[in-house]
Amino acid sequence: MKLLIRNLDRSTTEAELKEVFESHGPVQSCTLVLDKDTGLSKGFAFVEMPHTGAAKAAMKALNGKDVGGQKIRVKKAAPK
DSSP states (O other), X not given: OEEEEESOXXXXXXXXXXXXXXXXXXXXXXXXXXXXXXXXXXXXXXXXXXXXHHHHHHXXXXXXXXXXXXXXXXXXXXXX
16 A cells, blocks of 8 residues: 655655654555755655555554654555
C-alpha cells in the first residue's frame, strides 16, 4: 500500500522517515519529493509498505504525530 505523507519538515531525510514507518512494519520504499531547481524537500513524501495491515496501522498511528517538529499528515496515496 502506498501512503502519502504531508507537512514534513524540510530537513527530514528519507532515512529518518523510513525509520519512523518501519516501527509499524516493513517498508518497501520511501521517496521524498524534491524541488527540481534547488534539490530541497518539498515537504511531502511517499512510503510504500508491502503489507496492507501494517500500512493501515502506520497510517492510524502516525497521522498527526510530531516528526522533526511538524505534525505530519498520513493518508493512502491516490493511484496515478
